[in-house]
Structures are given as C-alpha cells and as structure tokens.
Amino acid sequence: MTLANDGMTILTILAASVVTVLARASFIMLPADTKVPTWLTRALKFVAAAVLPALILPDVLFRELPPGEIVNIARVIAATIAAIVAWRTRSIFATLGAGMVTLWCLKWLSV
Amino acid sequence: MFPLSPHFRQGLKDGIPSVAGMIPFALIVGTASTAAGLDPWLALAMSLLVYAGASQLAAIGLIAQSAPMLIVVTTVLVVNLRFVMYSAALAPYFRRFSTHKKWLFAFLITDHLFALVTTKFKADDPAKNISDYYAAVSMMTWVVWNSMVAIGIFAGTLVPKNYSLDFAIPLVFLALVFPALTSRAHWMTAMVAAIAAFFTASLPMKLGLIVAALTGVIVGAVMDARQQRLKQR
Numbered sequence: 001m002t003l004a005n006d007g008m009t010i011l012t013i014l015a016a017s018v019v020t021v022l023a024r025a026s027f028i029m030l031p032a033d034t035k036v037p038t039w040l041t042r043a044l045k046f047v048a049a050a051v052l053p054a055l056i057l058p059d060v061l062f063r064e065l066p067p068g069e070i071v072n073i074a075r076v077i078a079a080t081i082a083a084i085v086a087w088r089t090r091s092i093f094a095t096l097g098a099g100m101v102t103l104w105c106l107k108w109l110s111v
Numbered sequence: 112m113f114p115l116s117p118h119f120r121q122g123l124k125d126g127i128p129s130v131a132g133m134i135p136f137a138l139i140v141g142t143a144s145t146a147a148g149l150d151p152w153l154a155l156a157m158s159l160l161v162y163a164g165a166s167q168l169a170a171i172g173l174i175a176q177s178a179p180m181l182i183v184v185t186t187v188l189v190v191n192l193r194f195v196m197y198s199a200a201l202a203p204y205f206r207r208f209s210t211h212k213k214w215l216f217a218f219l220i221t222d223h224l225f226a227l228v229t230t231k232f233k234a235d236d237p238a239k240n241i242s243d244y245y246a247a248v249s250m251m252t253w254v255v256w257n258s259m260v261a262i263g264i265f266a267g268t269l270v271p272k273n274y275s276l277d278f279a280i281p282l283v284f285l286a287l288v289f290p291a292l293t294s295r296a297h298w299m300t301a302m303v304a305a306i307a308a309f310f311t312a313s314l315p316m317k318l319g320l321i322v323a324a325l326t327g328v329i330v331g332a333v334m335d336a337r338q339q340r341l342k343q344r
Contacts, residue, residue, distance in 0.1 A: 012180045016187040017160035023191050025217040027199035036199045042332045046300045048291035050327025052284045053305040054320050058312045059281040086286045095286035
C-alpha cells in the first residue's frame with residue numbers, strides 16, 4: 001500500500017526540512033554574542049524523555065486495533081518484552097528483534 | 112585542492128567508525144518508511160532534506176496515519192530541537208566562515224559530528240583546518256546515510272504488508288528512550304508524558320502527541336528548576 005504521492009505530503013516534507021535546517025543553523029547564523037536562554041537549555045534536557053513515550057504509546061496501544069478490542073494486546077505484549085530487552089541491552093537491534101519476533105509469534109498463534 | 116589536504120583525509124579517517132555505526136539505523140529508517148506506507152521517492156526526499164533519523168521515523172509514522180501537516184512539522188521540530196544546542200556549541204568553530212559555508216555546514220550537523228568536532232578541536236584554533244576536516248566527515252556521513260536509507264527503502268517495498276513492519280518505529284523509539292532516562296526528573300517526565308499520551312490519544316489530528324510531549328517537558332523542567340534552587344540554598 002502506498003499513500004497518495006500528493007502535494008500535501010511534499011509540502012510537509014519541505015516544511016519539516018526547513019524547520020530542521022533552522023534548528024541546525026540557529027546559533028551559527030545568529031550574532032556571536034547571543035546566549036542560549038536558561039529556560040531553553042532546561043526544556044531541551046527533557047525533550048527526548050517526553051517525546052519518545054508520547055510517540056510510542058499510541059502506536060503500541062491503538063494501531064491496527066482488532067475489531068471490538070480496546071487495546072492491541074499483541075502489540076502491548078511485544079512492546080513489553082522489547083522494553084525489557086531495551087532496558088537491559090540498550091541495543092536497537094536486540095530491541096527490534098525481540099519486539100518483531102514476539103509480534104509475529106503472537107499473530108501466528110492468532111492471539 | 113582541498114580534497115587532498117591532510118585535514119580532509121584525517122576527517123575521512125576519523126569519521127569512519129561513527130559512519131559505520133549508523134548504517135544499521137539508516138537501513139531501519141529506510142525500511143520502516145516504505146513498510147509504513149510512504150511513497151519510496153518521498154521517503155528518499157525526506158531523508159535527503161530533513162536528514163535526521165529519529166525525526167524521519169516520527170514523521171513517517173504520522174504521515175502514514177494521515178496526521179495533518181502542522182502536527183507532523185511540529186513533531187519534527189521538537190525531536191530536532193537538540194540541534195539548537197549543537198548549533199550553539201559549534202557556532203564558535205564556524206565564526207570565520209562565509210555565510211554559504213555556514214549554512215552548508217549547519218545543514219550537515221549530526222549527533223556524531225557534533226560529538227566528534229567538540230571533542231577533537233578547541234574553538235578558534237587557527238592551527239587546525241576545521242573547514243576541510245568538517246567538510247570531509249560531514250559529506251561522507253551524508254552520502255553514506257542516504258545511500259543506506261535508499262537501500263532500506265527498496266527493501267521495505269519488498270516486505271509484505273502483513274509483517275507489520277510499521278511496528279519497527281515504536282520499537283526503535285523504545286530502544287532510544289532508556290538511554291535518555293538519566294535522572295529521577297527524566298523518569299517522571301517519561302511517565303507523565305506516557306500517561307498524558309494515553310488520555311489524549313482520542314484527540315483529533317494526533318494533537319495528543321504534542322500535548323503529551325509538552326506536559327512531560329514542563330514537568331521535567333519544573334522538577335529540574337526546583338532541584339537547582341534547593342542546591343543553591
């Protein structure tokens with residue numbers, strides 16, 4: 001399945017690249033004596049810790065929801081096992097492997 | 112010619128370990144983009160232009176669920192806000208370069224490059240030719256990253272849809288979240304964001320993502336500020 005190759009997606013990609021370039025260029029292009037504000041430094045410390053769970057949670061619980069179910073239980077189990085592996089190993093590959101294999105097994109058993 | 116300068120060659124040499132290390136991640140990003148349903152050419156365009164793996168994955172997942180443009184772009188900006196810190200740290204190194212070169216070098220900033228430059232060089236060290244060095248590492252990184260993403264994109268078009276490879280996106284984020292949880296304030300941030308994401312998941316247009324992330328950041332920042340005030344007392 002391929003999404004429509006539509007103008008909106010192209011526009012989204014262009015806008016995403018513009019904001020990313022602006023983030024990268026920010027202090028390089030600003031006058032030399034510009035200081036990073038304290039509130040920004042402080043907020044940035046917590047961006048990864050906040051954004052990643054906010055991205056993960058809906059994808060795990062509510063994607064490909066089986067009819068009549070409240071959460072996607074197979075994905076929740078697979079993600080729980082992957083989380084333990086991630087916590088223990090800190091390896092992207094091990095986490096990915098554990099999560100995908102668990103999901104495939106559960107689908108095969110048609111949980 | 113600058114490609115022959117010893118600094119350029121040193122840059123290529125120093126860059127190889129980190130470039131090799133990012134190859135698996137690039138393949139995953141590529142594969143996940145087409146597996147999630149994005150057009151292969153648009154996926155490649157995003158990689159060439161946005162050039163930041165985690166934000167590419169976040170954007171791909173959202174575009175595949177037809178989230179509105181404003182939400183996708185805001186998410187990409189939030190995930191990439193760390194570049195503002197890198198930009199501040201690298202600014203003294205680039206001060207004497209032309210405006211064109213500054214824009215080009217800024218566009219090519221990555222996590223690895225930032226770490227490499229700030230540990231290998233002192234800012235304003237005229238003895239070291241940072242320009243050739245940076246050009247070498249950054250261009251090599253950009254070429255290898257996008258080549259590997261392209262291979263992944265092609266691989267993703269071959270995987271049948273019922274393998275649920277889009278699940279790779281939250282799994283990668285799961286692997287990235289634990290190294291980010293370095294203090295109690297960070298754990299609190301993550302838990303608050305997760306709870307907020309649960310309760311805002313039904314909001315239209317994927318708005319819950321932004322609300323949850325913002326709530327988490329505010330909690331973390333407030334905890335951090337209070338801790339610092341206690342220390343100063």
